[in-house]
Amino acid sequence: SPIVYALIQTLYHSPYISSLLAYQIYSWTSGILYLGIALLFSRKVGRNLTEKSLLLCILLSLGFVVQFFGYVENYALLFPAILTFLLLGLLTLEDKCHIFAFSAFTGVLFPIHFVTFAFIPSYCIVLYLSIIKSDAKKISTYFLKTAFCALLLLGVSALLFTIVNFDILSYLTNPKQSHLLAFNNTTASYSVFAPSHILDLINL
Numbered sequence: 135s136p137i138v139y140a141l142i143q144t145l146y147h148s149p150y151i152s153s154l155l156a157y158q159i160y161s162w163t164s165g166i167l168y169l170g171i172a173l174l175f176s177r178k179v180g181r182n183l184t185e186k187s188l189l190l191c192i193l194l195s196l197g198f199v200v201q202f203f204g205y206v207e208n209y210a211l212l213f214p215a216i217l218t219f220l221l222l223g224l225l226t227l228e229d230k231c232h233i234f235a236f237s238a239f240t241g242v243l244f245p246i247h248f249v250t251f252a253f254i255p256s257y258c259i260v261l262y263l264s265i266i267k268s269d270a271k272k273i274s275t276y277f278l279k280t281a282f283c284a285l286l287l288l289g290v291s292a293l294l295f296t297i298v299n300f301d302i303l304s305y306l307t308n309p310k311q312s313h314l315l316a317f318n319n320t321t322a323s324y325s326v327f328a329p330s331h332i333l334d335l336i337n338l
Contacts, residue, residue, distance in 0.1 A: 135208045137245045140298035142208075157206045164210035165202025169194070171217045178221060193217070212247045219243060219253060223260045233264040237283040241290030245298065257287075 138160070145156035172193040180186030201210040222239055225231035240257050243250035265279050295302055 135212075135247050136295060136298045136300040138208045138211055138247070141211075154206065158204040161202055161204050161206075161210045164214060165199075167211075168199075168202060168214040168217065171214050171221065175217055175221050178224060209247065212249070215243055215246050216250070216253075219250075219256075223256065226260055226264050229267070233261060233279070233283060234286060236260065236264075237286045238290050241287040242294065244291045245294040245300070 142156050142160055145151055145159055146153055148156075151159070172190060176186045176190040176193065180189050198209070198213055201207055201213065218239065222231050222236045226233055226236045237257075240253070243253065261280065261283055265276050268279070
């Protein structure tokens with residue numbers, strides 16, 4: 135969570151803010167963001183007052199809501215970000231949000247938490263549906279739009295990684311910092327793709 139760590143460190147280094155208070159401010163702020171986005175999402179998706187109210191109640195009663203009450207954890211910002219991704223995806227499909235804006239926000243997701251890489255297939259589907267619905271008739275225009283969206287997404291992510299001084303290559307290759315790809319098996323053999331890890335997943 136590069137952005138999350140950077141935000142918490144910034145708060146912690148502020149005068150009169152303890153480590154606990156830094157996490158609490160981060161947690162409360164994420165909760166306020168989630169509440170606002172949940173209101174927008176329920177208004178957008180619900181077809182009538184009953185559906186909107188029911189959807190809002192569901193969104194505000196999910197298990198991860200405890201993250202917004204001063205919980206010392208790093209995931210709080212992830213949930214409003216995911217909900218925003220879903221909302222912007224719907225708006226993009228309805229031509230109420232430009233695909234470039236959706237691509238830029240998707241680029242923001244990855245530095246928030248790497249689990250958001252799981253949304254790449256969803257992003258690609260929205261991108262495809264949005265481009266084929268556009269007025270462009272030439273195949274070259276489709277490729278140009280796709281390429282620009284990909285560059286925009288990667289550019290936003292790279293910019294945010296740079297701002298928070300995150301070395302993604304070191305993260306992927308240094309087992310002291312990551313268990314994603316532990317190339318140096320002398321210090322960490324239990325990586326995501328390690329045989330022992332795969333066997334544990336099968337046993338589950």
